[in-house]
Amino acid sequence: LSPAVCGTSRHLAPVLGYLGSRQKHSLPDLPYDYGALEPHINAQIMQLHHSKHHAAYVNNLNVTEEKYQEALAKGDVTAQIALQPALKFNGGGHINHSIFWTNLSPNGGGEPKGELLEAIKRDFGSFDKFKEKLTAASVGVQGSGWGWLGFNKERGHLQIAACPNQDPLQGTTGLIPLLGIDVWEHAYYLQYKNVRPDYLKAIWNVINWENVT
């Protein structure tokens, strides 16, 4: 991923070794302890979510890229195309979760300030209306997926979107991801069970507006 992408995905460019050979992606550290977001998102969820789910996307992404490299070297287009779903799923999973951990903070909550707040008011009417819209988009995902606040570079405005499964926002819609809400059941079930709306209510308490800004 090119660092030109608003710097958002800079961490995800695999490190180029001395001879330019591709090195692997790695699981980013969580910027806080597993229990830091309690009582809004509990420690058990954070630990499984980061050390199992995100870790699996990273591992499987590396395996897939390895296979893709071989298929590319052989010019095997069929194999490349067959690998695309795994690339989108694991690559998207890695991108999405890497953004997500930075979007949350134990010191989060409240409202943004300055330019971001002005843009939210301009594009959604008010902060509360924006909050309602993103909540509704996230709650309304049928199956696994993410709710997003994104930036439409072409039109120069903020936009809310939902993506299925691990489809990455930018790769599939062109919107630049600012704030993501994971609504896969693994993101909340242990604590909120089937009541996804309660998870949404709680997560606003840990949104890291500095990062989103």
Add this chain to the structure above:
Amino acid sequence: MLSRAVCGTSRQLAPVLGYLGSRQKHSLPDLPYDYGALEPHINAQIMQLHHSKHHAAYVNNLNVTEEKYQEALAKAQIALQPALKFNGGGHINHSIFWTNLSPNGGGEPKGELLEAIKRDFGSFDKFKEKLTAASVGVQGSGWGWLGFNKERGHLQIAACPNQDPLQGTTGLIPLLGIDVWEHAYYLQYKNVRPDYLKAIWNVINWENVTERYMACKK
């Protein structure tokens, strides 16, 4: 509404027609066993939430959607299609699922179904591997299925995303479904979906799967 001609599989899902032919609502089918009956393979907490919350929500939302659909003109009907597929599929799928499981389940099928499995997959173990792999491999929410291809007259394994119903989207007749939405196993198995798959084979109700298969072959 599901036509009775569909191998009787979905017979229970036809909303009851009242005296004046007005459409009545779908309802949550009773679980054929207690919430704790499938322990230790699927725990009671999961079964209770899965049946009384998740399946119940699909039923309620399906009724609401069908109500709106009835009143809607063409343009709005198209807009309602996703809600119909999601909640209708959710109701269909879970209604089949509860009957596919039993506290007296497990082991292997017998007779014609076993013969068909051997014919179409090589052996029962190979079939079990294939359906397990298809179910574990669902990326996101969805279902693994053993279905019957009426056109070709053979069994087939398939996976469907979200609550997409097998028959409605592929034409295959559903015989055995494995729910791999995270709510179906997470409380007990966490991220380790393969462990849930290992366990569920202990509660598969082969009598029910056989019944469904025999109904298809007519």
